[in-house]
Amino acid sequence: MKHCRSCNAQTKPVANFGTMPISNRFVDTPNEPEYEFELTVEFCPDCYLVQLGDAVEPQEMFNDAYAFFSSTSNSMQEHFKQQAQMIQEKLLLRDNPFVVELGCNDGIMLRHIAEIGIDHLGVEPSGNVALAAEQNGVMVTTEFFNLATAKTIKSQYGSADVICGSNVVCHIEDINSVFAGVSELLSRDGTFFFEDPYIFDIIKKSSFDQIYDEHLFYFSCLSVEKLASRHGLTLVDVEMLDVHGGEARYFVQHTKVAKPSQRLIDQLEREKEHNLNDGVAYIKFAESAAEIAKELRQILNELTQKGEEIIAYGATSKSATLLNYSGITNQDIKCVFDNTPAKIGKFTPRTHIPIVSYENLDQHPGKHVLLLAWNHAKEIKRKERVFIENGGKFIETFPRVRVE
Ligand code: DWN
Numbered sequence: 001m002k003h004c005r006s007c008n009a010q011t012k013p014v015a016n017f018g019t020m021p022i023s024n025r026f027v028d029t030p031n032e033p034e035y036e037f038e039l040t041v042e043f044c045p046d047c048y049l050v051q052l053g054d055a056v057e058p059q060e061m062f063n064d065a066y067a068f069f070s071s072t073s074n075s076m077q078e079h080f081k082q083q084a085q086m087i088q089e090k091l092l093l094r095d096n097p098f099v100v101e102l103g104c105n106d107g108i109m110l111r112h113i114a115e116i117g118i119d120h121l122g123v124e125p126s127g128n129v130a131l132a133a134e135q136n137g138v139m140v141t142t143e144f145f146n147l148a149t150a151k152t153i154k155s156q157y158g159s160a161d162v163i164c165g166s167n168v169v170c171h172i173e174d175i176n177s178v179f180a181g182v183s184e185l186l187s188r189d190g191t192f193f194f195e196d197p198y199i200f201d202i203i204k205k206s207s208f209d210q211i212y213d214e215h216l217f218y219f220s221c222l223s224v225e226k227l228a229s230r231h232g233l234t235l236v237d238v239e240m241l242d243v244h245g246g247e248a249r250y251f252v253q254h255t256k257v258a259k260p261s262q263r264l265i266d267q268l269e270r271e272k273e274h275n276l277n278d279g280v281a282y283i284k285f286a287e288s289a290a291e292i293a294k295e296l297r298q299i300l301n302e303l304t305q306k307g308e309e310i311i312a313y314g315a316t317s318k319s320a321t322l323l324n325y326s327g328i329t330n331q332d333i334k335c336v337f338d339n340t341p342a343k344i345g346k347f348t349p350r351t352h353i354p355i356v357s358y359e360n361l362d363q364h365p366g367k368h369v370l371l372l373a374w375n376h377a378k379e380i381k382r383k384e385r386v387f388i389e390n391g392g393k394f395i396e397t398f399p400r401v402r403v404e
Pocket of ligand 1: 068072073074167168214215244313314315316317318319337338339340343358373374375376379380383
């Protein structure tokens, strides 16, 4: 029996993907012992929050060897440049503002805030990416964000006009401490916004690879509304984002000043119409995941039996779930291309597929590429125009398996 990390009610099981390794821990050799945990999903019938059943200790995932650097994608660099502009134009409405970003990674967004001379602080627990942020001109404190950190920041720098976090709030198990910390640190008329994979998109696309150790929570407007309200905060707006396979950006303010937007009210209605406040919405999701995994295996088997050499593109965190759950190993995939120096020369967790430096696909003998970084499909297909023009095909998985 499990309890909701947000409201403590008893949760209901939704899906079980079996044992998994740590998604971003790429191993030096296939013999290395690997951490394992049970990857299960639970739904809270009281506050509607979808979450992992078991959590991995944060220090096991976020440490000085963290392998994901946000700036490896050009389109994400553009996305965060626009986010910085949005902060500057819409949210910083008084003199000498102060911006705090939770999980600033390599400074992909805050570097723009730093460049225009706005006071800021990144809170980033992974030492190596925090160092990269500092090298990009960003002020960083290397720690986890919680109520205690919020109090320390407030005593040192004062209240924050904007607190934000991209792809980080869903990673923090003590979610109540995050919201209590925000409530403490946020100025009276300040704004907290965060963006994370949107459970509605995950269900619509059956993109079960979004479920892995780092993603503890799968938010909806319905669940964020309840969570915020327990901390003197109110969800006031939501914006849908076409990044990382479909995300939502939630805007939160102190309840005393909050005025919820019509856009939010409409989205809350849509979520109810699609039963996101009811565990039934998630049953079909688990079934679709099993079908996709089976179909993917079949397609890879057919191609390898014809003597095809298959490679994969993007040693993503999320592919740990796709590959391990589908039973795909280094017998099926020859190697994974990736442009992250910290991953090259290593092996994917548990499936032990070698990660190699990016090469031109058109010079590769294989004509089929499993697109693990499917959320960057537009950017990757633009880069690989020649491969496609020469008859190369990408194998994509969501919302259904296809070769095109
Ligand atoms: O929340 C999270 C998201 C936002 O980022 C984290 N928990 C960790 C990470 O997840 P991911 O690893 O699944 O993210 P990406 O952005 O899908 O990873 C893309 C991978 O593909 C990177 O290793 C870089 C690589 N890549 C590449 O080799 N060539 C990416 C692009 C665009 C390319 O052209």
